[in-house]
Amino acid sequence: MIAERALKTLEFDKVRAQVASYCTCSLGKTVIDELVPETDIEKVLQLLDEMDEGLSILRVKGNVPMGGIFDVRPHARRAQIGGVLSPVELMEISSTIRASRILRQFIEGIEVEEDIQIPYFIQKKESMPTLTGLQHEINACIDENGAILDSASSELRSIRQQLRAQEGRVREKLASLTRGTNATKMLSDAIVTIRNDRFVIPVKSEYRSHYGGVVHDQSSSGQTLYIEPDAVVQANNEIHQLKSKEQVEIARILLMLSLKVQEVAPDIFITVQLLGEIDVILAKAKYGQANKCSKPIMNSDGYIKLGKARHPLLPIEKAVANDIEFGKDFTSIVITGPNTGGKTVTLKTVGLCTLMAQSGIPVPALDGSHLAVFNQLFADIGDEQSIEQSLSTFSSHMVNIVDILNQFDDRSLILFDELGAGTDPQEGAALAISILDEVHGRGARVMATTHYPELKAYGYNRPGVVNASVEFDVETLSPTYRLLIGVPGRSNAFEISTRLGLPDSIIDRAKTFTGTDRHEVESMIASLEESRRQSEEDAERTLELRKQAEALQAELDEKVKAYEAKKEVLEQKAKDKARKIVDEAKKEAEEVISELHKMRLNANKIVKEHEIIDARKRLEKAAPxxxxxxxxxxxxxxxxxxxxxxxxxxxxxxxxxxxxxxxxxxxxxxxxxxxxxxxxxxxxxxxxPEKDKQTVNVSSVRNRDSNVKLELDLRGERYEDAIVRTEKYIDDALLSNYQRVSIIHGKGTGALRQGIQALLKRHPRVKSYRFGEAGEGGYGVTVAELK
CATH class of the missing domain: 2.30.30.30 (SH3 type barrels.)
Incomplete structure (x- = not known):
C-alpha cells in the first residue's frame, strides 16, 4: 500500500475531491473519499478497464441514469436487528431498488443495441439482485412524500373513512355555533380551529360560561379562550380514539414492511455496493472527459513515458504540457536549474499521474502514455520545517530521507525535491550525490531536483542517470516550464542581470571570479539548449510534412475506394448487359431451332436452300x-x-x-x-484424320447423290423395309464422306431400334453407335460414327 505521507505530500486528496464532484450519489463520494492506489497490476488493469467501459458508455449514450439512489445500508441493518423503519426510510429503499432496476435495463439495452464491449458492467448487472417485489409492496403502502396511503390495508381505509366522517360532523357542529345569533358578540372570530389536536372555537373570555366545555388555550392577551364546547367533547373523544387506532394500524404496516426489508437485507447490501461501484467508475470517466485525460498503458517494469503530461491540479489553460520518459535506458533523472522554474511541478506531475493510474483514474496526458505500477511511492517535497520537534528544514528533510532509505526497494518510485538543501552547499551537494548513488544503485526509479551546480555533471558520470532542466526564457525573464531531458540547467544569472540593467563592468568583473571550467560548462549547456531547440524545430517540420503526407495518402485512398466502387458498378452493368444479350440470343436461337424442327417434321414440305441459309444467318446474328x-x-x-x-x-x-x-x-x-x-x-x-483414307472427290460425290441427308427417318416403316433402307443409307453416307449420321426409328415397342442397332453392330464400316442426346431425339434416335 502507498504510504499516507506520500498521498498527503502530493495532494492526492484534492484529486479525489475533483473526481468525487462527478458522483451522482453519496455512495460514490464515500468510496472515492477512501480511495487509495492499488499495488497489484491485475487489479489496476481491471480498474482502468472498468473506467474505459464507462467512458465508452458516456460517448455512446451521453449519460447514465443514476438518480434516486440512497445509502440505505443503515436502514437495512436496523431492520436486521428488529427495528421498525420510518416511511421516509422505506421510500428511500424503494427508490434505490427502482434505480437499480432502471440501471439494469439500461445496461441490457446497451448490450443488445450498441456495438461496444462492456463485460465488467454486464457482470455487475448480472450480480445485482432483483428486488422489484419489495419495491412494489412499499409503493403500495407509502406515497412519494412518505405518507401512508389509505390503500395500505383495508383496516386503515375503514378507520380513515370513519375519522373523516366524524371530523366533518364536529366541524359542522362548531360551524353552526359560529353562525348563531350571538356569535358575533361572543366570539373573537367566526372560525373553527384546532388546539391540542382537538377542534375548538375562539371565545371572548367574558362569555366563557355561555358555551361551557374545556379551555385548551388562550391568546397572549388573555382576551380570547380556545374552548371545546360540551356539545362536541364526546365527538372529539371519538376522533381521538380513531386517530389512535390509525396510528396502531400504521405501526403494524411499517412493522410488516420492515420485516420484508429484513428478509432481503443481504441483497440490499449487495445492490448498494454495486451501485456505489458503478457511480465511482462513471465519476472517473466523467472526470477524464472533462479534463482531457486518457487511459495509460500499465507495466510492472518501472517504465514511465508521459506524452504532453499536465499537472492534474492546475487549470488546463495554464498548465504546461511536458514529455517525460525514464525507466528503460535510464532510471534516474536529476533536474537542475534555478528556483521557481517548475522543477517541483514536474515531480508532482509524475507522482500524481502514477497515483491516479494505480487508482483507476485516467491521467492528463496523451493516448499511448505508459505508467508503471509501484509497490511504494516516496516523496520528499516542500519545506517541512517542524517547530514542534525543534527541527530545521534540513533536519526535517533528512529525517524523511532516512525513513525512505529504510523502506524502499527496486519496485519503488522516489521523488526528491531540492535534495541536500538547507545546509552548507558543498556538503549538501556531496550528500545529494551519495543519496542518489544509494537509491539508484538499488534499482529504484528516482526523480530529483537540485540547484547545486556540482550535480550538473552527475548524469554524465553515472550510467542509467540523465540530466534535465526546466527551460528559462532570458528575453522575457520568466521560465517556460518546459522540461528539457538531457540538458542540465544553468543559472542565467549574468544574462538576467544584464537584461535588468546591471552595468557591464560589474558583470565582467563577476565573470572573472568564476572558474574557467565553470564557464566552459555553462557554454556547453547553452550549446546543448540551442541544439535541442533546433532539433525540436526540425521535428515539428517533419511532423508537419508527415501530416501532409498522411492527408495525401488518405485522399488517394478515398479516390481508390471511389474508383473501385465505380468499377464494381460498371462491371455489374456490363454483366447485366451481357446477360441480356445472351438471353436475347438464346431466345432467337430457340425460335430458329423450333422452325427447323417444324420443317423436319413436315415430311411433305420441301425445304428450300434459301430457307436454310436464312435460318443459318439468323443463328449467326443471334450469337453474341x-x-x-x-x-x-x-x-x-x-x-x-x-x-x-x-x-x-x-x-x-x-x-x-x-x-x-x-x-x-x-x-x-x-x-x-x-x-x-x-x-x-x-x-x-x-x-x-484418324487414319489415311482414300481420297474422295467431293464434287463427284456431290454430283452422284446430292439428296443424301445427315439423318434417315424410318418412323412408320415396316421392319424389313427399314433394314433395307438403312443398309442403302449407310452406303450412300459413306460415298458422301459423312463421318456421322442419325437414324430416326422412334421409341415404340423397341423392335425396330434393336434391329437397326444389330445391323450397325455387324456393319464393317460402322465404328460405333449410341443413342441420341437430349437435343438429338433421345432413345428415339441412334447416332452412328462411320469409318
Whole structure:
C-alpha cells in the first residue's frame, strides 16, 4: 500500500475531491473519499478497464441514469436487528431498488443495441439482485412524500373513512355555533380551529360560561379562550380514539414492511455496493472527459513515458504540457536549474499521474502514455520545517530521507525535491550525490531536483542517470516550464542581470571570479539548449510534412475506394448487359431451332436452300460476339494451313465439314452435309484424320447423290423395309464422306431400334453407335460414327 505521507505530500486528496464532484450519489463520494492506489497490476488493469467501459458508455449514450439512489445500508441493518423503519426510510429503499432496476435495463439495452464491449458492467448487472417485489409492496403502502396511503390495508381505509366522517360532523357542529345569533358578540372570530389536536372555537373570555366545555388555550392577551364546547367533547373523544387506532394500524404496516426489508437485507447490501461501484467508475470517466485525460498503458517494469503530461491540479489553460520518459535506458533523472522554474511541478506531475493510474483514474496526458505500477511511492517535497520537534528544514528533510532509505526497494518510485538543501552547499551537494548513488544503485526509479551546480555533471558520470532542466526564457525573464531531458540547467544569472540593467563592468568583473571550467560548462549547456531547440524545430517540420503526407495518402485512398466502387458498378452493368444479350440470343436461337424442327417434321414440305441459309444467318446474328473466343479461334486457324479437301470443324455450329474451295484470302466454301456455306477461315478448325483414307472427290460425290441427308427417318416403316433402307443409307453416307449420321426409328415397342442397332453392330464400316442426346431425339434416335 502507498504510504499516507506520500498521498498527503502530493495532494492526492484534492484529486479525489475533483473526481468525487462527478458522483451522482453519496455512495460514490464515500468510496472515492477512501480511495487509495492499488499495488497489484491485475487489479489496476481491471480498474482502468472498468473506467474505459464507462467512458465508452458516456460517448455512446451521453449519460447514465443514476438518480434516486440512497445509502440505505443503515436502514437495512436496523431492520436486521428488529427495528421498525420510518416511511421516509422505506421510500428511500424503494427508490434505490427502482434505480437499480432502471440501471439494469439500461445496461441490457446497451448490450443488445450498441456495438461496444462492456463485460465488467454486464457482470455487475448480472450480480445485482432483483428486488422489484419489495419495491412494489412499499409503493403500495407509502406515497412519494412518505405518507401512508389509505390503500395500505383495508383496516386503515375503514378507520380513515370513519375519522373523516366524524371530523366533518364536529366541524359542522362548531360551524353552526359560529353562525348563531350571538356569535358575533361572543366570539373573537367566526372560525373553527384546532388546539391540542382537538377542534375548538375562539371565545371572548367574558362569555366563557355561555358555551361551557374545556379551555385548551388562550391568546397572549388573555382576551380570547380556545374552548371545546360540551356539545362536541364526546365527538372529539371519538376522533381521538380513531386517530389512535390509525396510528396502531400504521405501526403494524411499517412493522410488516420492515420485516420484508429484513428478509432481503443481504441483497440490499449487495445492490448498494454495486451501485456505489458503478457511480465511482462513471465519476472517473466523467472526470477524464472533462479534463482531457486518457487511459495509460500499465507495466510492472518501472517504465514511465508521459506524452504532453499536465499537472492534474492546475487549470488546463495554464498548465504546461511536458514529455517525460525514464525507466528503460535510464532510471534516474536529476533536474537542475534555478528556483521557481517548475522543477517541483514536474515531480508532482509524475507522482500524481502514477497515483491516479494505480487508482483507476485516467491521467492528463496523451493516448499511448505508459505508467508503471509501484509497490511504494516516496516523496520528499516542500519545506517541512517542524517547530514542534525543534527541527530545521534540513533536519526535517533528512529525517524523511532516512525513513525512505529504510523502506524502499527496486519496485519503488522516489521523488526528491531540492535534495541536500538547507545546509552548507558543498556538503549538501556531496550528500545529494551519495543519496542518489544509494537509491539508484538499488534499482529504484528516482526523480530529483537540485540547484547545486556540482550535480550538473552527475548524469554524465553515472550510467542509467540523465540530466534535465526546466527551460528559462532570458528575453522575457520568466521560465517556460518546459522540461528539457538531457540538458542540465544553468543559472542565467549574468544574462538576467544584464537584461535588468546591471552595468557591464560589474558583470565582467563577476565573470572573472568564476572558474574557467565553470564557464566552459555553462557554454556547453547553452550549446546543448540551442541544439535541442533546433532539433525540436526540425521535428515539428517533419511532423508537419508527415501530416501532409498522411492527408495525401488518405485522399488517394478515398479516390481508390471511389474508383473501385465505380468499377464494381460498371462491371455489374456490363454483366447485366451481357446477360441480356445472351438471353436475347438464346431466345432467337430457340425460335430458329423450333422452325427447323417444324420443317423436319413436315415430311411433305420441301425445304428450300434459301430457307436454310436464312435460318443459318439468323443463328449467326443471334450469337453474341465473343472477342476472346474469336481471337483464340484465329490463333488456332493460323496454326494449321488449310487446303482444299481438308476436314474441318465449324466452330460456330459445332459441326464437321469439308473444304470445297477458297473464294478469298480468308473465306472458304464448306460442305456440311447437304449444305454449302461460305465461312470465314477464323471460324474453321482443322480436324486431323484418324487414319489415311482414300481420297474422295467431293464434287463427284456431290454430283452422284446430292439428296443424301445427315439423318434417315424410318418412323412408320415396316421392319424389313427399314433394314433395307438403312443398309442403302449407310452406303450412300459413306460415298458422301459423312463421318456421322442419325437414324430416326422412334421409341415404340423397341423392335425396330434393336434391329437397326444389330445391323450397325455387324456393319464393317460402322465404328460405333449410341443413342441420341437430349437435343438429338433421345432413345428415339441412334447416332452412328462411320469409318
Amino acid at each position: 460476339e465473343n472477342k476472346v473466343l474469336k481471337k483464340q479461334q484465329q490463333l488456332k486457324a493460323r496454326a494449321q494451313e488449310l487446303s482444299k479437301g481438308d476436314e474441318v470443324k465449324v466452330l460456330s455450329y459445332g459441326q464437321k465439314g469439308v473444304l470445297l474451295e477458297k473464294v478469298s484470302n480468308s473465306e472458304w466454301i464448306v460442305q456440311i452435309g447437304i449444305l454449302k456455306m461460305k465461312l470465314d477461315e477464323s471460324d474453321l478448325e482443322y480436324v486431323k
